[in-house]
């Protein structure tokens with residue numbers, strides 16, 4: 039297989055947009071498509087840990103994220119009334135609004151020379167061995183040396199090239215999220231636990247002015263809630279949390295559209311992450327539970343490492359083998375820690391100290407080079 043020169047990135051989410059940027063910067067002719075006609079301008083926040091910021095700095099993107107988000111280096115645990123129980127230093131990360139991160143990544147990809155097209159998908163992808171032939175939803179056709187499947191947890195390309203055995207499965211929790219103005223005490227990763235330890239609310243800064251709150255709900259199966267009642271339902275779930283941070287944030291929730299609910303649908307595809315000239319990046323390869331706040335971070339690291347491998351290796355096959363060899367152990371360590379934390383939260387008698395210890399230990403692990 040010859041060296042990759044022309045690349046198609048399918049999906050312009052966190053992993054795809056970063057891959058488009060990193061691959062274009064590495065000198066590849068890069069085309070990136072996304073099925074959504076426009077980038078979302080709504081959305082909650084995301085935490086980018088120290089390792090994610092390091093990966094972003096390798097492609098010159100740490101600074102714009104820092105400018106837009108808020109840096110923090112503390113993990114705090116509180117009771118439901120807001121009394122501080124424990125405070126631990128963490129390696130520095132940032133919180134940022136998701137639409138802001140998306141804007142930064144896509145702008146950087148375009149500036150690096152990637153061609154970005156939205157409202158477009160691939161209707162047929164055929165690996166001919168020496169090239170991949172793609173037919174787009176608007177009828178155009180093109181050929182590439184490499185196709186990067188960055189189409190998320192429910193990836194169609196993964197289904198097509200890796201089969202259905204890697205489909206996502208439900209990890210027993212869903213997250214309720216909403217944005218709020220940031221009180222000064224939300225200056226890091228903050229958790230609030232109910233007296234029985236069975237319900238947890240979190241708050242994370244996304245800028246100097248804003249933060250977002252989340253609540254994790256356990257259920258044996260996927261739950262479906264009426265979209266037009268999410269504001270009422272989130273209040274019911276946070277009943278008994280009298281912490282002013284939570285009460286003041288809830289007071290700002292006046293419409294159901296302000297609340298997002300998302301089930302934790304997860305998968306971890308074993309290495310290697312390619313079939314022929316199709317390679318998986320981000321959630322398409324490894325959708326985790328969010329406890330380690332690392333799914334986006336791992337997608338960003340994937341993208342940076344893939345571009346490094348594509349540049350370093352003369353053959354596509356070699357580059358893709360090197361990519362998975364560098365990524366799999368690291369990703370699976372974080373993925374497993376996240377799932378363990380999710381399971382701990384579903385224990386009949388939760389143990390917050392044990393969870394905090396695993397979290398802090400995994401933060402340290404992430405400090406190792408990617």
Ligand SMILES: Cc1cc2nc3c(=O)[nH]c(=O)nc-3n(C[C@H](O)[C@H](O)[C@H](O)COP(=O)(O)OP(=O)(O)OC[C@H]3O[C@@H](n4cnc5c(N)ncnc54)[C@H](O)[C@@H]3O)c2cc1C
Nearest residue numbers: 049051052053073085189190213320321328331333334335
């Ligand atoms: C509640 C929650 C909280 C989280 N918090 C954090 C956090 O704090 N920090 C963190 O690092 N991670 C966090 N994550 C994880 C993070 O959001 C994901 O891991 C990350 O978004 C994965 O990026 P991705 O680009 O792989 O996939 P996505 O972000 O899902 O992007 C996939 C893109 O592909 C496009 N697409 C899909 N199908 C097609 C198609 N057929 N053709 C073209 N385009 C297509 C979609 O439109 C989308 O833009 C959290 C996740 C959840 C659920």
